Amino acid sequence: MNSAIWDWGYAWSILPDLLDGVKLTIVATFFGSLISFGLGLVWTLVRLARIPVATPAVEFFVQFVRGTPLLVQLYFLFFVFPNWGLSLPPMTTGVLGLGIFYSAYAAEIYRAGIEDLPLGQWEAALVLSLPIRRVWFGIVLPQSIRKILPVLGNQVIGMFKESALLSTITVMELLGQAKALGSLDFRYVEPLTLAGAIYFVVSYVSARTLRSWEGNHAVGS
Amino acid sequence: MRSVAEPIALAPAHRASSLAAPALVSMRGVRKSYGDRLIVDSIDLDVAAGEKVALIGPSGSGKTTILRLAIGLVKPDAGTIRIAGDYLWHEEGPGGLRPAGERHARKVRRSIGIVFQQFNLFPHMTALENVREPLVHVLGLPRKESDARATELLCDVGLKDHLSKRPAQLSGGQQQRVAIARSLALQPKVMLFDEVTSALDPELVGEVLRVVRKLAQASDMSMLIVTHEIGFAADIADRVLMFDAGRIVEEGTPRQVLKNPSNPRTQQFLRAVLER
Numbered sequence: 001m002n003s004a005i006w007d008w009g010y011a012w013s014i015l016p017d018l019l020d021g022v023k024l025t026i027v028a029t030f031f032g033s034l035i036s037f038g039l040g041l042v043w044t045l046v047r048l049a050r051i052p053v054a055t056p057a058v059e060f061f062v063q064f065v066r067g068t069p070l071l072v073q074l075y076f077l078f079f080v081f082p083n084w085g086l087s088l089p090p091m092t093t094g095v096l097g098l099g100i101f102y103s104a105y106a107a108e109i110y111r112a113g114i115e116d117l118p119l120g121q122w123e124a125a126l127v128l129s130l131p132i133r134r135v136w137f138g139i140v141l142p143q144s145i146r147k148i149l150p151v152l153g154n155q156v157i158g159m160f161k162e163s164a165l166l167s168t169i170t171v172m173e174l175l176g177q178a179k180a181l182g183s184l185d186f187r188y189v190e191p192l193t194l195a196g197a198i199y200f201v202v203s204y205v206s207a208r209t210l211r212s213w214e215g216n217h218a219v220g221s
Numbered sequence: 222m223r224s225v226a227e228p229i230a231l232a233p234a235h236r237a238s239s240l241a242a243p244a245l246v247s248m249r250g251v252r253k254s255y256g257d258r259l260i261v262d263s264i265d266l267d268v269a270a271g272e273k274v275a276l277i278g279p280s281g282s283g284k285t286t287i288l289r290l291a292i293g294l295v296k297p298d299a300g301t302i303r304i305a306g307d308y309l310w311h312e313e314g315p316g317g318l319r320p321a322g323e324r325h326a327r328k329v330r331r332s333i334g335i336v337f338q339q340f341n342l343f344p345h346m347t348a349l350e351n352v353r354e355p356l357v358h359v360l361g362l363p364r365k366e367s368d369a370r371a372t373e374l375l376c377d378v379g380l381k382d383h384l385s386k387r388p389a390q391l392s393g394g395q396q397q398r399v400a401i402a403r404s405l406a407l408q409p410k411v412m413l414f415d416e417v418t419s420a421l422d423p424e425l426v427g428e429v430l431r432v433v434r435k436l437a438q439a440s441d442m443s444m445l446i447v448t449h450e451i452g453f454a455a456d457i458a459d460r461v462l463m464f465d466a467g468r469i470v471e472e473g474t475p476r477q478v479l480k481n482p483s484n485p486r487t488q489q490f491l492r493a494v495l496e497r
Contacts (some may be wrong), residue, residue, distance in 0.1 A: 120341035127292055129331050129407070134358045142345050 011190040014181050018194055021177030022202070028095050028173060029160045035099025036159070037152065040106025047111065065104035071165050073097055078169040094166035094173075102159055106152065113148035114140060153210040157203050164199070174198060243306060245270050245411050245443040246291055246333075251300035253286055260286045262467035263300070268411070273437050273444045275454035275475070278464030279490055284447040285338075287464075288413045291445065292335050293326045305332045305410050331359075334409035338416045340400045342388040348375060348399045349384040355406045374402040378432050394425030398432055405436075412436075414446040426450070433457070451494055455479050463487045 046058045065073070074097040078090065088096070117140060125135040167176035178191035244267035253261040261283045268274050276284040289295040290302060293309050301318070302309040307329045312321040342351050349371050356367035375384055378398040388396050397417055404412065414433060418426040430453050437444055437457040448454050454461060454475065461478040463471040463486070471484040482488045 118341075120337060120339055121343065123294055124337070124341035124343070126294065127330065127333075127335050128355045128403070129327055129359050130355065131358060138354070138358065139343055143343075 005189055006193075007187070007190060010185070010187060011194060014185075014191055015194065017177050017181060018174060018191065018198065021172060021174035021195075022198055024091070024171065024173040024176075025160065025163050028091065028098060028163045028166060028171070029156060031095045032098030032102065032159055032163065033152075033156045035095065036102035036106045036155070039099060039103030040110055043103060043107035044110040044114070047107070048114075062104045062107050065101055066108075070097065070101045070162060071168065073101055074165055074169050090166075090170045094163070094169055094171045097169075098159055098163060098166070102155060105155055109148055109151045109155065110144075113144040113151070116147055117143055150210060150214045153214075154207075157206050157210070160206070161199055161203060243270075244268055244303070245272075245305050246445065247301075247303040248287075248290070249301045251287075251290060251297045251302060253283075253290060253295060253297050259467055261290065261297075264467075264469065266462075266469070268443045268445060270410075270443055271441045273446065273457055273459050275458035275461045276445060276447045276464060277449070277451070277454060277461060277478075277490070278470075282464040283467040284464050285415055288335060288415050288445060288447055291411070292333050292413060293330050294335075304329050307332075331407060332409055333411040333413065334404035334407060335413040335415060336397070336400050336404050336417045338419050340388070340393075340396045340420070342396055342399055342403070344388050347385045347387055348380060348391065348395075348402075351388075351399055352403045352406055355403070359407060371402075371406065374405055375399065378402045379428070392425060393421045394428045397421065397429045401429075401432055401436070409442065411443045411445070414444065414448070416447050416449065418448070418450065449494060451479060451491065463490070465490075 043058050043062055046054050047062075049055065074094065077088075077097050078093045081087070121139060121143065122135075125139045130139070163173060164175035166173050167179060170176070172180065174195050178195035181191040182188035246266065246268040248264055248266040251261060251264045251266075252259070260281075264283075264287065266287070276287060278284050286295060290297055291304070293302075296310060301311060308318065308321070309326050309329050310321055311318040312325055342348075343354065346354065349368065352371035352374050353367045356362045356370055357364065360367075362370070372384060375381065378401055380395060380398055380402070383391060383395060383399075388399070391399065397420075401417075417433065418429050421429060430450065433446070434453070434457055436442075437446075444457075446454065446458065456475075458475050460472060461475050462469050463478055463482070463484065465486045471478055471482060471487045477483075478487060479491065482491060
């Protein structure tokens with residue numbers, strides 16, 4: 001085996017394994033995002049509805065999730081919950097963990113998007129006697145969504161990178177693959193460098209795409 | 222919908238008889254303060270069917286708050302408000318009046334409309350969609366019929382050629398005319414105009430005032446009009462109310478209040494406005 005710091009041949013040879021890892025990273029990010037969007041919406045609606053007990057509970061839950069590290073939450077789901085009889089496969093646990101963690105941030109994003117709407121829009125809807133459902137789905141959300149979507153897009157990119165933490169609960173996503181290769185071949189430079197490069201390329205391209213999309217869909221255009 | 226262009230002779234006799242009818246807006250002892258600032262101080266106000274009432278007075282005198290109270294955007298701290306006979310924030314029961322909430326207010330609000338200073342059009346909808354919104358979602362009219370009526374309403378305010386434009390593609394005057402058409406869609410019995418030209422460039426004020434004037438002359442709606450356009454108020458109002466510090470300090474016909482004001486505050490206010 002070559003003892004140089006960087007071996008192109010080796011780097012090339014591990015690329016397929018790393019790309020397998022990327023697939024898992026993307027799958028985790030995709031489903032984690034879906035869960036975070038859905039749960040975040042639930043938190044937002046419960047917050048807005050001002051239901052006794054439920055609203056304060058959600059308020060606390062959101063603050064709690066935002067106030068503890070994702071790593072601790074993942075460990076808890078993976079290592080502690082099984083003691084209480086709730087044992088899920090690593091990937092499922094990871095996707096749930098990501099989804100729940102980011103749902104707290106999604107809830108904040110939704111709220112900011114909705115609160116950003118000028119008061120006059122609510123008043124116009126109110127004086128026209130529009131039904132509540134129509135106010136939300138016809139007036140508020142179509143306008144808020146244009147502010148919310150780009151921010152949610154950034155969150156997905158953030159999740160894509162943070163999903164590396166799933167490697168700590170044995171999910172063989174991109175970083176998990178890189179670490180496994182490193183310990184298998186006692187070479188860490190190539191797998192970790194490549195993993196970092198892949199994270200960067202995907203994030204960078206996504207961010208650029210998002211920004212150009214955002215430019216084309218600015219509010220009012 | 223009675224078309225704005227449709228000529229209706231409003232003979233003085235008609236006016237006189239309509240004044241005898243029960244008031245369409247009726248406020249008793251209405252008070253509103255924000256924090257420790259008293260904005261509206263025990264106002265009694267009746268607007269008869271078909272009556273056009275102009276509200277004048279300095280900024281912060283409570284004129285706009287009176288309109289917002291009338292349509293239920295603001296809840297009074299005390300007093301009662303009735304629109305077309307129905308209490309806005311109370312329900313009449315066997316044991317007398319009892320407080321009612323937003324759900325009840327929504328029903329009463331159907332018979333009253335408002336045009337805002339800042340238009341408040343829905344920016345993601347075309348002019349036609351803005352006007353169609355209440356027709357489809359409040360009256361439940363079929364799409365075709367609501368399109369036809371929305372088109373008619375927009376033609377009446379002179380926007381035939383702008384049906385499919387978004388608010389951002391329209392001038393302020395055009396936007397305000399869309400807002401007027403939209404507020405007429407539900408055929409309210411009472412219309413409120415809240416300084417509808419104050420946000421407009423000076424050259425656009427005329428087109429909006431013309432529409433409101435035409436509406437005031439042609440329709441039998443009651444109107445409450447907050448305005449700084451004194452000449453306009455003199456033209457269209459049956460009655461003028463002068464507000465100061467949350468109270469009506471003078472009221473009467475335009476001739477009395479605007480030409481020969483007796484209250485020193487009114488005299489001072491008119492001097493300041495007309496010298497502008």
